[in-house]
Amino acid sequence: HRARSAAEIRADFPILARQVHGKPLVYLDSTASSQKPQSVIETMNTYYQSYNANVHRGVYEISEEATAAVERARVKIARFIHARHSKQVIFTRNTTESINLVAYSWGNANIHSGDLIVLTEMEHHSNLVPWQLLAQRTGARLEFVPVTEDGLLRQDIYDELLTYHPRLIAFTHMSNVLGTINPVQEMIARAHAVGATVLVDGAQSVPHLPVDVQALDADFYCFSGHKMLGPTGIGVLYGKRELLEAMPPFMGGGDMIRTVKLQASTWNDLPWKFEAGTPAIAEAIGLGAAVDYLNDLGMEWVIEHEHEITAYALERLQEIPGLTIYGPRALEQRGGVISFTLGDIHPHDLASILDQEVGVAIRAGHHCAQPLMERYDVAATARASFYVYTTTEDVDALVQGLQKAQQIFSF
Numbered sequence: 485h486r487a488r489s490a491a492e493i494r495a496d497f498p499i500l501a502r503q504v505h506g507k508p509l510v511y512l513d514s515t516a517s518s519q520k521p522q523s524v525i526e527t528m529n530t531y532y533q534s535y536n537a538n539v540h541r542g543v544y545e546i547s548e549e550a551t552a553a554v555e556r557a558r559v560k561i562a563r564f565i566h567a568r569h570s571k572q573v574i575f576t577r578n579t580t581e582s583i584n585l586v587a588y589s590w591g592n593a594n595i596h597s598g599d600l601i602v603l604t605e606m607e608h609h610s611n612l613v614p615w616q617l618l619a620q621r622t623g624a625r626l627e628f629v630p631v632t633e634d635g636l637l638r639q640d641i642y643d644e645l646l647t648y649h650p651r652l653i654a655f656t657h658m659s660n661v662l663g664t665i666n667p668v669q670e671m672i673a674r675a676h677a678v679g680a681t682v683l684v685d686g687a688q689s690v691p692h693l694p695v696d697v698q699a700l701d702a703d704f705y706c707f708s709g710h711k712m713l714g715p716t717g718i719g720v721l722y723g724k725r726e727l728l729e730a731m732p733p734f735m736g737g738g739d740m741i742r743t744v745k746l747q748a749s750t751w752n753d754l755p756w757k758f759e760a761g762t763p764a765i766a767e768a769i770g771l772g773a774a775v776d777y778l779n780d781l782g783m784e785w786v787i788e789h790e791h792e793i794t795a796y797a798l799e800r801l802q803e804i805p806g807l808t809i810y811g812p813r814a815l816e817q818r819g820g821v822i823s824f825t826l827g828d829i830h831p832h833d834l835a836s837i838l839d840q841e842v843g844v845a846i847r848a849g850h851h852c853a854q855p856l857m858e859r860y861d862v863a864a865t866a867r868a869s870f871y872v873y874t875t876t877e878d879v880d881a882l883v884q885g886l887q888k889a890q891q892i893f894s895f
């Protein structure tokens with residue numbers, strides 16, 4: 485991996501050169517969606533400019549080039565998460581669709597009335613609502629692992645819930661609100677010891693941490709391209725081969741079939757059984773370029789950089805009187821996501837002032853984690869999040885903006 489300065493990296497992201505309200509853009513919302521390096525943008529443009537064609541069935545050069553490019557991207561992604569085989573990498577639109585695919589295809593066939601599904605209090609709605617719908621369809625029941633005051637899962641209650649032999653357990657690898665990194669490997673081992681199947685929501689971990697799905701022994705692992713320097717419209721479901729082979733298709737259509745008769749059809753092999761219709765070709769190829777970019781930096785560098793920025797941010801934010809931070813204090817238990825409130829200033833007002841006064845873009849709201857907001861008895865939080873292009877100067881601009889907001893509201 486090449487050691488590169490923040491300035492060098494930032495030069496790769498055209499959008500970071502722009503201004504907002506006459507001030508340099510300070511983008512601190514990578515948890516919602518990351519910015520894109522020029523190499524990803526160019527890779528997608530090159531597809532459209534040079535070999536735009538539909539995939540799999542065209543018997544002409546540019547269609548074969550497009551097909552090969554999509555399958556090369558799949559192999560890159562499989563290697564990036566250390567999947568045993570690229571057939572275990574299913575392209576979806578995003579994390580949400582990946583989780584819904586499992587809830588419908590695996591869930592409908594394996595969850596029955598009275599079965600227990602265990603989730604946690606810190607889940608994003610994408611890893612909560614699909615299981616609510618499944619429970620409503622099947623008569624299964626949901627139980628939840630609570631979150632402590634400092635943003636950690638109650639492992640004692642997790643162990644207690646395991647004694648009820650849940651059929652399915654689903655939890656996030658890293659919280660998009662608290663930044664909490666859960667001890668996924670050991671939680672999966674304990675779940676497997678009682679015969680549970682485990683889905684991990686990796687939307688916030690794959691972009692920011694080294695992930696090895698075989699070492700974790702995850703049954704299903706889900707993530708989105710747009711959070712990891714890639715385009716929107718492409719996500720991944722990783723699954724253990726025996727599970728994916730046994731699952732019925734999620735959507736019916738072209739490509740996912742082998743033979744079609746009027747009354748019935750047979751299915752294509754993995755991964756195409758789960759990829760009905762024309763895929764997001766440019767987006768899959770773009771995600772492959774994003775993986776190249778992250779591999780060039782190295783994920784160990786990525787998480788170390790984010791820990792440096794997070795440590796600096798935690799230190800600077802604690803200088804601000806009246807500011808409350810949510811989530812673990814210990815760096816090794818968190819990633820580069822900091823949710824906070826500032827006195828009784830509504831987070832939406834904070835975000836507006838930061839945008840207008842210092843060009844800082846943060847997220848404000850419930851972050852699609854309304855149960856977690858309820859657990860902390862807040863309507864909303866402000867949230868700053870960091871990535872490969874974030875610098876300590878970005879954090880300084882955030883602190884300056886928060887101090888400005890305090891002046892404005894201290895009238």
Ligand SMILES: Cc1ncc(COP(=O)(O)O)c(CNc2co[nH]c2=O)c1O
Pocket residue numbers: 515516517578579580581608610611656658659660685687688708847851852
């Ligand atoms: C932990 C987690 N799971 C699932 C999702 C859904 O990902 P999608 O299917 O690509 O939308 C998100 C997106 N989180 C956020 C999206 O915008 N602000 C966020 O915090 C997430 O952070």
